[in-house]
Amino acid sequence: MADQTDPTTPSRRESADAPATGGPRTDPRGGKKEPGIVEQMFAPVAGFGVTFATMFRKVATTEYPEVKRPTARRFHGRHQLNRYPDGLEKCIGCELCAWACPADAIYVEAADNIPGARYSPGERYGRVYQINYLRCIFCGLCIEACPTRALTMTNEFELADSARAPLIYERHQLLAPLGPDMVAPPFPMAEGMSERDYYRGQVTGPTQEQKDYVAQRDARTAEEGTA
Amino acid sequence: MSLLTAYPDLVAALPAGPVLLTADEPVADFSDTPVWLSLVKALFLFVYVMLSMVIVIWFERRVIGRMQQRPGPNRFGPLGILQTLADGIKLFLKEDIRPRNADVVMYFAAPLIVASMAFVSFAIIPLGGPVNMFGHTTPLQLTDTPVAVLLVLAVAGVGAYGFVLAGWSSGSTYPLLGGLRSTAQVISYEIAMGLSLVAVFLFAGSMSTSQIVEAQSQTWFLGIPSWYVIPLFFSFVVYVVTMVGETNRLPFDLAEGEGELGGGFHTEYSSMKFAMFFLGEYINMFTVSALATTLFLGGWHAPWPLNTLFDGFFDQGWWGLLWFTLKMWLFIWFFVWLRGSLPRVRYDQFMKLGWKILIPLSLAWVVAVMMIRAAQEGYFGEGRWSVVATLVIIGVFVLLGIFLWDRAAQRALAEREAQQAVPPEVDPFAQGFPVPPLPGQKLIEPRTGIEAARPVPASTTSGAADTDQTTPEERRG
Numbered sequence: 001m002a003d004q005t006d007p008t009t010p011s012r013r014e015s016a017d018a019p020a021t022g023g024p025r026t027d028p029r030g031g032k033k034e035p036g037i038v039e040q041m042f043a044p045v046a047g048f049g050v051t052f053a054t055m056f057r058k059v060a061t062t063e064y065p066e067v068k069r070p071t072a073r074r075f076h077g078r079h080q081l082n083r084y085p086d087g088l089e090k091c092i093g094c095e096l097c098a099w100a101c102p103a104d105a106i107y108v109e110a111a112d113n114i115p116g117a118r119y120s121p122g123e124r125y126g127r128v129y130q131i132n133y134l135r136c137i138f139c140g141l142c143i144e145a146c147p148t149r150a151l152t153m154t155n156e157f158e159l160a161d162s163a164r165a166p167l168i169y170e171r172h173q174l175l176a177p178l179g180p181d182m183v184a185p186p187f188p189m190a191e192g193m194s195e196r197d198y199y200r201g202q203v204t205g206p207t208q209e210q211k212d213y214v215a216q217r218d219a220r221t222a223e224e225g226t227a
Numbered sequence: 228m229s230l231l232t233a234y235p236d237l238v239a240a241l242p243a244g245p246v247l248l249t250a251d252e253p254v255a256d257f258s259d260t261p262v263w264l265s266l267v268k269a270l271f272l273f274v275y276v277m278l279s280m281v282i283v284i285w286f287e288r289r290v291i292g293r294m295q296q297r298p299g300p301n302r303f304g305p306l307g308i309l310q311t312l313a314d315g316i317k318l319f320l321k322e323d324i325r326p327r328n329a330d331v332v333m334y335f336a337a338p339l340i341v342a343s344m345a346f347v348s349f350a351i352i353p354l355g356g357p358v359n360m361f362g363h364t365t366p367l368q369l370t371d372t373p374v375a376v377l378l379v380l381a382v383a384g385v386g387a388y389g390f391v392l393a394g395w396s397s398g399s400t401y402p403l404l405g406g407l408r409s410t411a412q413v414i415s416y417e418i419a420m421g422l423s424l425v426a427v428f429l430f431a432g433s434m435s436t437s438q439i440v441e442a443q444s445q446t447w448f449l450g451i452p453s454w455y456v457i458p459l460f461f462s463f464v465v466y467v468v469t470m471v472g473e474t475n476r477l478p479f480d481l482a483e484g485e486g487e488l489g490g491g492f493h494t495e496y497s498s499m500k501f502a503m504f505f506l507g508e509y510i511n512m513f514t515v516s517a518l519a520t521t522l523f524l525g526g527w528h529a530p531w532p533l534n535t536l537f538d539g540f541f542d543q544g545w546w547g548l549l550w551f552t553l554k555m556w557l558f559i560w561f562f563v564w565l566r567g568s569l570p571r572v573r574y575d576q577f578m579k580l581g582w583k584i585l586i587p588l589s590l591a592w593v594v595a596v597m598m599i600r601a602a603q604e605g606y607f608g609e610g611r612w613s614v615v616a617t618l619v620i621i622g623v624f625v626l627l628g629i630f631l632w633d634r635a636a637q638r639a640l641a642e643r644e645a646q647q648a649v650p651p652e653v654d655p656f657a658q659g660f661p662v663p664p665l666p667g668q669k670l671i672e673p674r675t676g677i678e679a680a681r682p683v684p685a686s687t688t689s690g691a692a693d694t695d696q697t698t699p700e701e702r703r704g
Contacts, residue, residue, distance in 0.1 A: 051294040051567045060296045 071155045076138040078156045079131055081175045082149065084198050086190060086206040087182030089119050089175065090150030093126040100145035105135035117186040122195035126150075129171040133159050148199065181205045183214040253371035255353065255437035260365040267360070268369050272349055279555075280509045284311045287563045294567035315502065323498040328398025337396060338500040341389030341507035347382045348514040351375035353437050355527045355547030367527070367547060368437060375436045376424055379518055380417060383473060386511065387413040390475075390482060393504070394492035405491030408574065409475065409482035415581040416472035422589035423465040426596040427455055427522045440526030444542075450535035454525040461592050463523045465585055467561075470515035472581065475508060476562055478569040479577060486571070516558035520551060527551040591628070595621045 035043065042049070062069055071077070082090045093110025111127035119125040142151055161167050178184060183206045189198070190207045197203060206214075260268075285300065285308055292299025300307035325334065355367030372378065387410065394406015428434050431442040443454050456463045472479040483491030493504045520526060527547030528534060534542040541550075572580075601607060602617035649667040664670050 047568045048564065051564060054296050055290070055293045057296055059293070059298050061298050063298075 071157060073155075075153075075155045075157065076140050077154045078133075078159060078169070079142070079174055080152055080154050081126070081129060081171070082152060083176050083178070083182060084121065085179070085181065085204050086210060087178055087187075088121055088185055088189070088198070089125055090148045091126040091129065092120055092122055092148055092150070093124045094147060096145040096147060097142035097151050100141045101136075102139060102141060103135045103137045105132045105137075106130070106142060107132075115188075118188055119185045121189050121193075121198040126171065129174060131169045131174060133167045133169060134164060183211055187213045187217070252373055252433075253375070253435035253437045254441045255366040255368055255371045255435075256357065257365065257370070259363045261363065264360060264363055264365060265369065268365070268367075269350075272354075272369055273346065275354070276346060276349055276510055276513060279513055280506060281311045281315075282308075283509055283512070283559055284314070286559070287566070290560065290563045291567050294564075318502040318505075319499055321498040323500065324495075326398055326495045329495065330396040330398065333392045333396035335500075337389045337393035338496065338503035338507070339389075340392065341386055342503040342510075344382050344386035344389065345507040345510035345514065348379045349510075349517065351378055351436050352514075352517045352521055353440055353526055353547075354551050355545060356543055358544050358547075366437065367545075371435050371437045374434045376428070376434045376439075376518070376522070379514070380421060380424075383511075383514075384413070384417065386507070389504075389507065390492050393496065397492075397495035399495050401489040402492050402494045405482045405484075405488045405494070408488075409492055411578070412472055412475070412479070412482060415578060416469040416585075419465055419581060419585035419589050420469035420473060422586065422593055423462040423469065424522065425593050426459050426462040429593075429596050429600045430455060430459065436521050436526070439522055440528065443525045444528050444534075451531050452525050452528060452534060454523065456523040459523065459596070462589075462596075463519075465589050465592075466519060466523065468580075468585060470519060471562070471565060472577070474511045474515055474562075476512065477566040478572050480571060481574050481577060484571055512559060512562055513555065516555045516562070517551075519558055520554040524554045524557075530554075595624075 039046075084090060093108055095108045095110065098104075098106040098108045107128065107130040108126050109128035110124040112124055113119060113122070138153070140153060143153055146152075159167070187206075187210050189195075190203050191209055193203055288310065289299040289307070300310035303309040303313045325331070350369040351371055353366060353368040353371070357364050357366050390409035390413075391406045394402040394404070394409065397403070427439060431439040433439060433442070443452060445453050447453050471477075475482050480491075482488075483493065485491075488494070493501055496504060527550055529542040529546065529550050540546075598617050598621060599614070602614040605613070607613040607617060649665055652669045652671050653662075653664060654671045655661045655664070
């Protein structure tokens with residue numbers, strides 16, 4: 001390959017771009033111009049030219065805390081526990097994420113949904129959900145393991161702190177905020193809907209009954225608070 | 228410092244002194260400068276140097292940053308200009324550590340020597356011409372002596388003690404090596420520096436800085452001042468190289484090569500004592516730059532088109548301070564540019580450059596300048612022809628020198644190539660143990676195992692006809 005004059009191994013690329021009649025200043029191999037006499041004279045100190053010219057180039061730095069460049073769209077950032085459209089949590093406390101985690105960063109404790117306190121459709125919900133960001137390696141295996149798509153990752157990456165304890169994120173920090181239509185659990189499932197229907201996406205928002213339930217519940221707790 | 232401050236008064240008190248009445252006495256007139264005004268000027272100089280030092284640390288980091296396409300310090304103050312202040316506060320709050328093996332007195336004295344000596348040289352630098360200060364007309368220069376430039380060299384020599392003592396007294400290996408390197412460096416480069424200055428003395432006829440500046444303000448034509456950078460360009464180049472060597476700056480910062488010696492002579496220093504080395508080093512940069520400005524770039528005088536405007540309006544009084552500062556900062560910027568562009572040289576290369584190139588060439592150059600000056604002064608006979616003849620003779624010698632040098636270099640090159648020539652085939656077991664081949668070498672394959680049997684003429688009838696040697700087999704592959 002090195003010997004370009006060998007007729008038995010013609011380089012296809014060479015024959016494609018190199019014109020048959022190259023100029024006198026054209027290097028037959030690279031197509032790069034030979035340095036002129038001035039360039040050759042200044043070659044030993046050409047580095048000075050590089051630094052001098054660079055002084056007038058645009059600075060490449062992103063002024064980070066002031067200017068934040070968006071991350072890649074599928075960047076692995078802080079986790080989030082999602083909700084169904086009516087506000088019930090998707091997490092069922094199955095601990096598959098914790099078992100999948102290679103860094104042992106996730107701790108889950110499930111509890112039963114009882115009639116007065118239903119947080120997720122189905123049998124159980126994640127009563128304790130902790131992710132230790134001192135251990136998490138952001139590999140995303142927990143996301144792959146989650147059977148209800150409850151756990152996903154956001155693009156948020158500013159996860160620094162000066163202490164250890166605040167870096168163990170709790171359930172209330174990880175839960176997605178309530179959307180405009182959602183109501184805050186606990187409240188019963190939409191009437192006539194099963195856990196399966198929730199999973200299939202047949203629930204699109206809280207029903208009137210659920211809203212009334214939550215309003216009554218809130219009024220009752222407010223009364224108890226004042227009394 | 229106080230002695231130097233008092234010196235102008237001594238000069239004034241002894242006007243009839245026979246030594247001082249020679250032609251090389253300073254032009255700067257200190258007769259109207261009382262001692263208190265000298266003190267004021269000393270204070271002004273101190274503030275000027277300290278401010279420059281504070282700015283240069285920021286300036287260097289900003290410029291280096293731009294040369295590497297990044298902004299440099301930009302957090303503290305507008306454009307990060309207060310960065311030096313933050314660094315200083317940080318340094319002063321650090322723990323002051325003294326190694327157990329350190330020699331206490333010298334360990335404390337070394338940074339003091341470096342930092343205080345750095346300020347001394349500035350006393351003889353003319354920052355400007357005569358100005359009116361508090362009702363007295365006084366030159367913008369603390370003092371001047373007939374041997375002012377020698378004072379700078381002497382003070383630089385004493386300052387080198389600081390580095391040596393720091394390295395020695397730390398009681399540690401790397402600082403000792405750094406200190407030794409520093410000594411060798413200063414000794415070798417002060418010779419070349421001194422020689423490059425000799426040419427300036429010969430042209431100016433004086434070692435007094437004010438006299439040298441005055442000599443450079445004479446004009447050639449069109450009002451172009453005769454700055455020594457043009458006639459003494461070679462000296463200027465040598466001076467610039469040696470001033471980098473003197474100040475331990477990249478690419479000659481071997482005394483503190485981080486890659487080889489930890490931090491060099493200041494490895495064991497911390498907190499304020501380290502800050503003093505830092506300060507001394509940067510002020511030394513200013514000292515050598517100021518000296519270069521004074522000796523080669525016309526000192527405080529205005530650059531060319533401006534010195535002719537408005538009857539020399541820009542070339543007098545306090546304007547001098549501006550031009551001086553600008554020229555000095557030009558050198559500082561050059562220092563930074565060097566640091567941004569060049570890697571550190573090897574120690575042997577550095578010594579070779581100093582002893583084998585700079586010193587001999589400077590010697591030859593000084594002899595040539597001496598001849599030219601002698602011809603100009605009429606020692607070789609009256610008339611213009613003697614100068615021309617001298618120049619021609621020097622030219623012949625230069626050409627001869629270049630010719631001989633070139634021949635010697637070519638011979639050395641040929642010898643080296645002959646030495647390094649690779650023999651086409653080598654026996655890897657020649658010295659008893661196997662060695663890999665050098666690039667371009669071919670190995671003689673060692674004979675392994677059983678040798679091929681010799682051809683035995685077994686058959687006497689048709690053997691010869693089978694092995695036809697005349698048509699060799701066609702080579703394939």
